[in-house]
Amino acid sequence: MIHNFFTLVTRHWLSLLGLVIAVVGAVLMAMLFVMELSGFDGGPYLGILTYMVLPMVLVTGLVLIPVGVMRKRKLEARAAAAHQAPPRLPLIDLNDERTRGVVLVSLVVGLIAAVVLAAATYRGVKEMETVAFCGTTCHTVMQPEHTAFLRSPHSRLTCANCHIGTGADWFVKSKLSGSWQLIAVALKIYPTPIPSPVHNLRPARETCEQCHWPTKHVGDRLQVRSKFADDETNTESKTVILMKVGGQQGSTSSGIHWHVDPGVKIRYLTDRTRQKVYDIEHTAPDGKVKLYKTDDKPDGPTEWRAMDCVDCHNRPSHTFKMPAQELDAAMGDGRIDKKLPFIKREGLRVLQASYASHEEAREGIAREIEKFYKDKYPAVSSGQAGAVAAAGKALGDMYTWNVFPKMKVTWGTYPNNLGHSDEAPGCYRCHDKRHSTAQGDKIGRNCKTCHAVLAEDEPDPEILKKLKP
Ligand code: HEC
Ligand code: HEC
Ligand code: HEC
Ligand code: HEC
Ligand code: HEC
Structure with a gap:
């Protein structure tokens, strides 16, 4: 059998050449693949070689083989017709x-x-990695996510922990899509902003749950948040909520993490951005299915998606904030002096103006803030020049963390689904009292289902005094 195959493919020079090309391609591919698997970091361009160029070489070789075989057959037939001996290899x-x-x-x-x-190939690969080509182009493309990642609780992880995970099959899949992405970057045909990859993101079971297991998050979690008003004194108020995170305890699950109990299955029909939810299907552990529907009709392509961690924690590592959130946090922790008159209002104003680049934004923001105090509060401008300059700088930081003009990422481009707000419906995509079953069952929107609001926008909540020892 093997012998027959060998004589078949070596009888014509084309198939012989094809065989050599295919073998060389396959051997090189295997070699590079083993090198990468064993930890050699060849960088992305080696990936292009391994996963795009060499496979093409391999395929070319494989195509040449039957072409040669066919040629040979034709020659033999022609020779037989002319009663001549079949042509031979030199x-x-x-x-x-x-x-x-x-x-x-x-x-x-x-x-x-x-x-x-x-x-030459090796040098070329090394060279391409270092040239400004990648340093500038790639950097711009991933800058929003990279910047947010560095500020997240996951900043000690690698991108691969969530985007690739472990195992050879996903390694190859990610290399394939990674090679394509590099080509897209080189040709500048990538979309801006980059869309969220959830449909080809690895299931959370195999990424998040490698480090966080669903049974671990049990119980309530207290959250205290400060907010500042846009009046002259930036009046401070506090919201205290007790999140019923819940989770699996023994054989039952409760609270918010009930959704990720291994026995609970929820699927939903949604658009590409997952901001609109049409049908919701909940299958209980006993196999009973409940289908919730709304009257809304989709106006674009939709797909079913099985709910997992990233349907709520869709921004575990790339959390882009809104201007008010950033300002409240900075005024709460002292990066911005909360005694500067109207700083909340003015901060919001300068953050939401548009700038062509980060450099322009930093400059423009600092200038506007200084100008405001110089014009309206000369005493503050001269007496607290340090605080004014610090505020200008902190506001510039906030802008560069969340807005990326080159990638068309601006405030609210990537909504956070972990809650409910005017910008992002989050839980209310389903918990909206509008989805209902044929029997009229609805998905609850009772505030107490998810949290106890112990104080909402109070200047000095009683509950915090009680909690202090
Ligand atoms: C803790 C897990 C985690 C880590 C670590 C992580 N990502 Fe992500 N990333 C996600 C999830 C989840 C999404 C999908 C977000 C969504 O569906 O809205 C995503 C989306 C993206 C997107 C699509 C655009 C967007 O913002 O939705 C890009 C680009 C991206 N990540 C790049 C990176 C880079 C670069 C790194 C490393 C610097 C990284 N990620 C690290 C979980 C992670
Ligand atoms: C490689 C391990 C690893 C993976 C994978 C991982 N995480 Fe984490 N996660 C951590 C670590 C470590 C922390 C920081 C814990 C701390 O600061 O106490 C963290 C923190 C968090 C927090 C913040 C907890 C808090 O205190 O506010 C959330 C939420 C979270 N992870 C969700 C996710 C989700 C969702 C995914 C999947 C997209 C994921 N994680 C993937 C290790 C991981
Ligand atoms: C239905 C939405 C939802 C799903 C699904 C979900 N979470 Fe959460 N999770 C939350 C909310 C809400 C909080 C509380 C956030 C807060 O306190 O601000 C939370 C809190 C957390 C925390 C920090 C709290 C703690 O007690 O340490 C971690 C870590 C976490 N989730 C991981 C996960 C992982 C891993 C999965 C998937 C197995 C998951 N979550 C699925 C909504 C969800
Ligand atoms: C994709 C739709 C969907 C989203 C998004 C969603 N939920 Fe749910 N949730 C459901 C369904 C369905 C139920 C079950 C309702 C029923 O059958 O009574 C449920 C039930 C719950 C319950 C009650 C669990 C129990 O013990 O019975 C809580 C708490 C909850 N959700 C919290 C949240 C929070 C918090 C968020 C946002 C961070 C959220 N959900 C987002 C679909 C969703
Ligand atoms: C389906 C679950 C769910 C329901 C129902 C729900 N919430 Fe929430 N709510 C959340 C989650 C999750 C967060 C936390 C978001 C975060 O960590 O930032 C939140 C946050 C809040 C906050 C704090 C927001 C902030 O500015 O920091 C307030 C106030 C609030 N909810 C009020 C309400 C009220 C009032 C109701 C009843 C009409 C309600 N919620 C119903 C899930 C829910």
Whole structure:
């Protein structure tokens, strides 16, 4: 069988060439693949070689083989028709001195060519990684996510922890899409802003749950948040909520993490951005199915998605905030002096203006803030020049963390689904009292289902005094 195959493919020079090309391609591919799997970091361009160029070489070789075989058949048929002996491959007679010389020279030249080619490829790969090409283009593309990642609780992870995970099959899948992305970047045909990848993001079971298991989050979680009003004194108020995170305890689940109990299955029909939810299907552990529907009709493509961690925690690592959230946080922790008159109002104003680049934004924001105090509060401008300058700088930071003009990422481009607000409906995509079953069951929107609001926008909540020892 193997012998037959061998004679078949080596009888015509085209199929012989195809065989050599295919074998060389396959061997190189396997070598690079093993090198990468064993930890050699060849960088993204080696990926292009391994996963795009070499496979093409392999396929070219494989295509040549049958072409040669067919050619040979045709020649044989023609020879048979003319009653001639079938054509043969050229005879290499190593007893002939001239032939020996040609064979030897060909071998040496071939070997040198192979070594030079390999070295050149390697240099080329290394070179491309360092040139400004990648440093600038790639950096712009991933800058929003990279910036947010560095500020997240996951900043010690690698991108691969969530976007790739472990195992060879996902390694290859990610390399394939990664190679395509690089080409898209080189040709500047990537979308701005980059859409969320959830449909080809690995299931949370195999990423998040490698580090966080659903049974671990049990119980309530207290959250205290400060907010500042847009009046002259930036009046402070506090909201205290007790989140019923819940989770699996023994054989039952409760609270918010009930959704990720292994026995609970929820699927939903949604648009590409997952901001609109049409049908919701809940299958209980006993197999009973409840289908909730709304009257809304989709106006674009939809798909079913099984709910997991990232349907609520859709921004575990790339959390882009809204201007008011950033300002409240900075005024709460002292990066911005909350005694500066109207700083909340003015901060919101300068953050929401538009700028062409980060540099322009930093400059424009600092200038506007200084100008405001100089014009309206000269005493503050001269007496607290340090606080005014610090506020200008902190506001510039906030802008560069959340807005990326080159990638068309601005306030609210990537909504956070972990809650409910005017910008992002989050839980209210389903918990909206509008989805109902044929029997009229609705998904609850009772405030107490998810949290106890112990104080809402109070200047000095009683509950916090009680909690203090
Ligand atoms: C803790 C897990 C986690 C880590 C770590 C992580 N990501 Fe993500 N990333 C996600 C999830 C989940 C989404 C999908 C968000 C959605 O569906 O809205 C995403 C989306 C993205 C997107 C699509 C655009 C967007 O913001 O939705 C890009 C680009 C991206 N990540 C790049 C990166 C880069 C670069 C790193 C490393 C610097 C990284 N990610 C690290 C979980 C992670
Ligand atoms: C490689 C391990 C790892 C993976 C994978 C991972 N995380 Fe984490 N996660 C951590 C660590 C470590 C922390 C920080 C814990 C801390 O600061 O106490 C964290 C923190 C968090 C927090 C914040 C907890 C808090 O105190 O506010 C959330 C929420 C979270 N992870 C969700 C996710 C989700 C959702 C995914 C999947 C998209 C994920 N994680 C993937 C390790 C991981
Ligand atoms: C139905 C929405 C929802 C789903 C699904 C969900 N979470 Fe959460 N999770 C929340 C909310 C809400 C909080 C509380 C956030 C807060 O306190 O601000 C939370 C809190 C957390 C925390 C920090 C709280 C703690 O007690 O340490 C971690 C870690 C976490 N989730 C991980 C996960 C992981 C892993 C999954 C998937 C197995 C998951 N979550 C699925 C909504 C969800
Ligand atoms: C994709 C739709 C969907 C989203 C999004 C969603 N939920 Fe739910 N949730 C459901 C369904 C369905 C039920 C079950 C309702 C029923 O059958 O009574 C449920 C039930 C609950 C329950 C009651 C669990 C129990 O013990 O019975 C809580 C608490 C809850 N959700 C919290 C949240 C929070 C918090 C968020 C946002 C962070 C959220 N949900 C987002 C669909 C959703
Ligand atoms: C389906 C679950 C769910 C329901 C129902 C729900 N909430 Fe919430 N709510 C959340 C989650 C989750 C967060 C926390 C978001 C976060 O961590 O930032 C939140 C946050 C809040 C906050 C704090 C927001 C902030 O500015 O920090 C307030 C106030 C609030 N909810 C009020 C209400 C009221 C009032 C109701 C009843 C009409 C209600 N919620 C119903 C899930 C729910």
